[in-house]
Amino acid sequence: xxxxxxxxxxxxxxxxxxxxxxxxxxxxxxxxxxxxxxxxxxxxxxxxxxxxxxxxxxxxxxxxxxxxxxxxxxxxxxxxxxxxxxxxxxxxxxxxxxxxxxxxxxxxxxxxxxxxxxxxxxxxxxxxxxxxxxxxxxxxxxxxxxxxxxxxxxxxxxxxxxxxxxxxxxxxxxxxxxxxxxxxxxxxxxxxxxxxxxxxxxxxxxxxxxxxxxxxxxxxxxxxxxxxxxxxxxxxxxxxxxxxxxxxxxxxxxxxxxxxxxxxxxxxxxxxxxxxxxxxxxxxxxxxxxxxxxxxxxxxxxxxxxxxxxxxxxxxxxxxxxxxxxxxxxxxxxxxxxxxxxxxxxxxxxxxxxxxxxxxxxxxxxxxxxxxxxxxxxxxxxxxxxxxxxxxxxxxxxxxxxx
RNA sequence: GGAGGGGUGGCCGAGCGGUCAAAGGCAGCAGACUGUAAAUCUGCCGACGUCAGUCUACGUUGGUUCGAAUCCAACCCCCUCCA
Numbered sequence: 198x199x200x201x202x203x204x205x206x207x208x209x210x211x212x213x214x215x216x217x218x219x220x221x222x223x224x225x226x227x228x229x230x231x232x233x234x235x236x237x238x239x240x241x242x243x244x245x246x247x248x249x250x251x252x253x254x255x256x257x258x259x260x261x262x263x264x265x266x267x268x269x270x271x272x273x274x275x276x277x278x279x280x281x282x283x284x285x286x287x288x289x290x291x292x293x294x295x296x297x298x299x300x301x302x303x304x305x306x307x308x309x310x311x312x313x314x315x316x317x318x319x320x321x322x323x324x325x326x327x328x329x330x331x332x333x334x335x336x337x338x339x340x341x342x343x344x345x346x347x348x349x350x351x352x353x354x355x356x357x358x359x360x361x362x363x364x365x366x367x368x369x370x371x372x373x374x375x376x377x378x379x380x381x382x383x384x385x386x387x388x389x390x391x392x393x394x395x396x397x398x399x400x401x402x403x404x405x406x407x408x409x410x411x412x413x414x415x416x417x418x419x420x421x422x423x424x425x426x427x428x429x430x431x432x433x434x435x436x437x438x439x440x441x442x443x444x445x446x447x448x449x450x451x452x453x454x455x456x457x458x459x460x461x462x463x464x465x466x467x468x469x470x471x472x473x474x475x476x477x478x479x480x481x482x483x484x485x486x487x488x489x490x491x492x493x494x495x496x497x498x499x500x501x502x503x504x505x506x507x508x509x510x511x512x513x514x515x516x517x518x519x520x521x522x523x524x525x526x527x528x529x530x531x532x533x534x535x536x537x538x539x540x541x542x543x544x545x546x547x548x549x550x551x552x553x554x555x556x557x558x559x560x561x562x563x564x565x566x567x568x569x570x571x572x573x574x575x576x577x578x579x580x581x582x583x584x585x586x587x588x589x590x591x592x593x594x595x596x597x598x599x600x
Numbered sequence: 601g602g603a604g605g606g607g608u609g610g611c612c613g614a615g616c617g618g619u620c621a622a623a624g625g626c627a628g629c630a631g632a633c634u635g636u637a638a639a640u641c642u643g644c645c646g647a648c649g650u651c652a653g654u655c656u657a658c659g660u661u662g663g664u665u666c667g668a669a670u671c672c673a674a675c676c677c678c679c680u681c682c683a
Binding site for chain 1: 631634637644645
């Protein structure tokens with residue numbers, strides 16, 4: 198259906214939601230050296246699995262000979278994207294933004310090659326140009342091409358206005374600056390394509406339109422579908438918080454477990470989207486039935502963790518999982534809790550982070566949810582006098598070690 | 601500017617002087633069943649605790665009362681209608 202290998206791959210792996218001009222993009226992707234970018238906020242010190250869909254897009258572009266640009270929104274984060282928000286975001290300080298930027302940057306080095314060759318990925322910060330914009334020249338050169346009427350029709354703005362929720366002029370300008378980013382990247386780096394989540398469609402199209410009016414015609418856009426889990430939730434949002442990509446925000450073990458616990462119905466889709474495994478291998482894995490599908494989940498967890506955290510981290514997590522779940526031992530990647538023996542179970546549970554409070558620890562003991570080295574413990578007075586594996590439920594384990 | 605309505609636990613939402621740590625639902629955690637899945641059923645779901653109780657909580661601050669989420673006052677915020 199597509200002639201370019203790049204689009205063919207994206208389509209086969211489920212990455213495409215909308216394209217602004219499928220034919221033009223197919224042609225552009227067929228020629229070598231397509232340059233494309235995705236923009237990322239710097240609102241947190243790490244991106245999370247919700248951002249993985251577009252990160253994989255950049256990775257696939259590079260695999261097909263294109264040049265990915267990671268645009269850090271150092272400038273736009275000072276404003277805040279009004280999309281999907283009912284209220285204005287709290288403003289981040291410049292120091293917080295640059296710290297976040299530095300932290301986020303590390304994770305991209307796992308997914309993309311910044312080595313400096315022809316197809317080397319590059320990372321840029323829109324603060325580099327947005328900070329220097331002069332208001333009057335900007336309004337004369339670009340403001341006259343931007344239609345307020347159209348901006349008011351954008352979902353991000355319209356929804357706020359319809360609900361009579363406040364929308365500051367500051368936030369209203371977010372899309373203006375994002376549109377301008379595209380033009381700037383087209384000029385600086387010959388960037389032809391902007392990619393993003395489906396919620397970015399409006400902003401992407403604004404950028405393309407602005408480009409057409411200021412001498413950068415033929416810009417293109419591509420969006421990915423919003424990835425939800427089979428039970429309808431936004432992917433990667435757990436009660437414990439987001440599934441962060443940075444190791445200092447979420448241990449490798451938890452990252453591996455996140456993928457290992459994928460719903461049966463999502464396994465094939467996630468394998469295609471979030472791993473590099475060949476498609477025929479994926480179809481074999483997803484055709485597994487019953488308990489066999491666990492093999493596919495392990496393959497998913499290994500591949501996804503290897504990409505983001507490295508092959509060694511994936512192997513270690515897999516070994517820990519085998520030791521912990523299959524052999525009932527304590528794998529080395531399990532979280533450690535340092536305690537002084539003998540220790541009361543209640544204290545051990547809270548120290549290991551398995552219970553949020555002593556009261557909760559007592560309740561869990563009463564429910565029969567607590568085990569030490571596989572033996573159920575129900576008496577809150579029990580004292581533990583040796584290192585071992587403390588478990589809450591069947592999935593959450595910690596290693597008790599001497600302080 | 602005027603007239604009404606409302607702000608309750610992570611979210612939604614009942615309560616409208618004591619029996620309220622606050623119904624119900626969602627989310628979450630655990631048990632059973634399983635495959636570290638889903639669905640289902642069951643229990644739990646503010647903190648501390650020697651489980652008797654203590655403390656903190658129903659927008660904020662004061663007040664009335666033996667006793668307030670519930671009544672009063674002021675203030676803050678949100679919504680609807682009128683100008």
